[in-house]
Amino acid sequence: MFVPSVTNPIGDFVRNLVPQVTAYLPVAFQSETLDSVVAFLINAVICIIAVCAVNIGSAPILIYMERKVCAHVQCRLGPMRLGWHGTIQTIADVLKMLFKEVYAPSGADKLMFYTAPMIVLIAPFMVCALIPFSKDLVVADVSMGIPLIIAVNGFGVLGILLGGWSSNNKYSLLGALRSGAQIISYEISFAMILLFVVMISGSTNLMDITMSQQGTVFDWWIFKIPVLGFIAFILFFISSTAEMNRAPFDIAEAEQELTGGYHTEYNGTPFAMFYLAEYIALVTNSALATTCFLGGFHAPCIGIAAVDNVLNMVPGLVWFFGKVFFMIWCYMMVRWTFVRPRVDQLMDFEWKFLLPVNLVLLTAGAAWIAISG
Amino acid sequence: MFPGLQLPELALSFPLGGMDIAFYAVAIVMLVTAVFTVAVKNILQSAVFLIFSFVTTAILYLLLHAEFIALAQVMVYIGGVVIFVVFTILLTSHLGEDAFATKIPRVFAAFALSIAFVFVMVKCLLPMPELSSGVVASAPDYSSLQNFAMRLLGYTQDSFIIPFEVVSVLLLMTLICAITIARKTKDEVEKEKEVKQ
Numbered sequence: 001m002f003v004p005s006v007t008n009p010i011g012d013f014v015r016n017l018v019p020q021v022t023a024y025l026p027v028a029f030q031s032e033t034l035d036s037v038v039a040f041l042i043n044a045v046i047c048i049i050a051v052c053a054v055n056i057g058s059a060p061i062l063i064y065m066e067r068k069v070c071a072h073v074q075c076r077l078g079p080m081r082l083g084w085h086g087t088i089q090t091i092a093d094v095l096k097m098l099f100k101e102v103y104a105p106s107g108a109d110k111l112m113f114y115t116a117p118m119i120v121l122i123a124p125f126m127v128c129a130l131i132p133f134s135k136d137l138v139v140a141d142v143s144m145g146i147p148l149i150i151a152v153n154g155f156g157v158l159g160i161l162l163g164g165w166s167s168n169n170k171y172s173l174l175g176a177l178r179s180g181a182q183i184i185s186y187e188i189s190f191a192m193i194l195l196f197v198v199m200i201s202g203s204t205n206l207m208d209i210t211m212s213q214q215g216t217v218f219d220w221w222i223f224k225i226p227v228l229g230f231i232a233f234i235l236f237f238i239s240s241t242a243e244m245n246r247a248p249f250d251i252a253e254a255e256q257e258l259t260g261g262y263h264t265e266y267n268g269t270p271f272a273m274f275y276l277a278e279y280i281a282l283v284t285n286s287a288l289a290t291t292c293f294l295g296g297f298h299a300p301c302i303g304i305a306a307v308d309n310v311l312n313m314v315p316g317l318v319w320f321f322g323k324v325f326f327m328i329w330c331y332m333m334v335r336w337t338f339v340r341p342r343v344d345q346l347m348d349f350e351w352k353f354l355l356p357v358n359l360v361l362l363t364a365g366a367a368w369i370a371i372s373g
Numbered sequence: 374m375f376p377g378l379q380l381p382e383l384a385l386s387f388p389l390g391g392m393d394i395a396f397y398a399v400a401i402v403m404l405v406t407a408v409f410t411v412a413v414k415n416i417l418q419s420a421v422f423l424i425f426s427f428v429t430t431a432i433l434y435l436l437l438h439a440e441f442i443a444l445a446q447v448m449v450y451i452g453g454v455v456i457f458v459v460f461t462i463l464l465t466s467h468l469g470e471d472a473f474a475t476k477i478p479r480v481f482a483a484f485a486l487s488i489a490f491v492f493v494m495v496k497c498l499l500p501m502p503e504l505s506s507g508v509v510a511s512a513p514d515y516s517s518l519q520n521f522a523m524r525l526l527g528y529t530q531d532s533f534i535i536p537f538e539v540v541s542v543l544l545l546m547t548l549i550c551a552i553t554i555a556r557k558t559k560d561e562v563e564k565e566k567e568v569k570q
Contacts, residue, residue, distance in 0.1 A: 112418065112421065142440075143440070144440050144441065147441070151444045151445075151447040151448040154451050154453075157452075157456055158451070158456060158459065161456070161460070161463065162459070164463075173463065176463070177463060177464070180460060184456065204518055
């Protein structure tokens with residue numbers, strides 16, 4: 001009997017452990033099929049818990065970080081009262097949000113209204129499962145990682161469009177349409193940058209992409225290809241910022257114009273889900289940038305053996321999260337530094353500047369591969 | 374403890390084990406969502422059920438180890454086609470708010486047609502010997518991205534580089550056509566300027 005299996009080192013460990021435990025059970029319960037089914041179920045639960053822990057656990061930390069970064073950019077202190085330097089403030093806010101009453105506006109399409117936040121959460125959770133956090137820590141080591149990421153990203157637009165429409169509110173609908181147009185446009189350059197990475201690394205598997213950057217800092221894709229790598233990294237940064245609907249590209253929710261955009265009518269838990277999706281997308285996009293350009297979980301070695309030995313003693317997980325939080329910090333600084341472009345400027349920027357540059361970049365990357373061999 | 378207890382023999386009903394169970398589960402969800410797509414009164418809800426139907430189709434492809442087709446299904450149909458359908462529904466106000474009534478003769482005709490279709494399919498498909506035995510015939514990495522791409526973009530006897538390039542020319546043509554239609558003529562631009570002034 002065929003039973004699907006989770007193929008990663010932790011999965012192998014559980015598969016080895018289960019027969020040893022079931023050996024103590026009565027003979028009637030001992031069979032290879034049962035063992036493999038139990039091992040698969042345990043592995044699946046471990047995977048789900050791991051993804052949820054990373055995603056949901058990182059959200060309060062990021063909200064706290066965003067408040068502090070924002071405050072310091074604007075010469076304020078940010079939350080200071082609750083806990084040491086306001087560390088418990090986010091938890092209090094999350095609790096407040098969860099205990100709010102959940103209600104839909106009259107005339108709203110109830111089914112769509114409550115489905116939309118769940119659809120929005122699909123994409124970030126699935127992308128998170130593909131990211132290699134360390135050499136042995138990846139939930140789904142699939143061969144088609146990058147195409148899967150590009151495919152799954154479409155769900156985000158869908159959730160936003162449905163949420164905006166079902167709210168039965170003009171501002172929500174306007175926000176949803178703006179954001180849908182924006183995400184669909186920037187998805188193209190987002191996908192093209194990922195294709196550039198696939199082209200130069202020769203694989204669509206995220207683990208292979210990470211392993212192709214082994215060595216010193218200068219083997220990371222941002223530096224390995226002179227100039228082109230850095231341009232690609234900047235373009236990825238811009239298009240992913242627009243993908244996430246973050247400022248300066250937050251046309252969709254522009255508080256001053258649209259009173260909050262597609263989630264104007266949401267409150268309580270459904271609103272928390274939209275908010276959560278935004279912050280998980282921040283983590284996954286930073287992780288993607290880290291994996292594709294900044295060497296993933298590899299230590300930033302500089303080619304001097306004595307220093308590299310010390311750097312390599314730090315586990316890959318720490319390096320990975322260090323780089324991810326550096327990327328998140330960059331996204332936050334950009335958010336609180338730049339002004340928001342107008343909606344037509346935003347579209348012009350994508351279709352008349354970013355897309356042609358991406359096409360040229362792809363061609364230049366192909367030329368570089370052909371020349372360097 | 375349970376001396377007579379034996380695990381039920383699953384081999385008869387589910388020869389492929391987990392795969393079979395997954396197939397039946399996915400197939401049921403697919404059928405239900407497909408029926409809801411045509412049965413629901415609200416046109417936006419029917420678009421959403423269409424999406425779920427497409428997702429389950431993609432899962433079905435995954436169960437057949439055709440990963441790239443599954444992803445292409447999600448990319449093209451959900452990320453492209455359905456999003457644009459939803460866009461058009463959102464931009465046309467009041468579309469599908471009143472449930473359109475169907476008359477009984479039409480319902481009867483639809484039933485008759487679908488029953489005839491099922492009859493023909495069963496009559497033609499069931500006797501085929503290749504279908505009744507569920508043997509996996511292809512090599513394990515037959516549909517991997519690498520082999521797939523080499524086949525699609527190679528220039529040997531059995532590869533498809535020329536059709537691929539011809540299709541890309543066709544797509545370029547449609548893009549240019551779309552821009553020509555959407556683009557404003559000189560008169561329109563001048564008129565807009567006058568209005569602004």
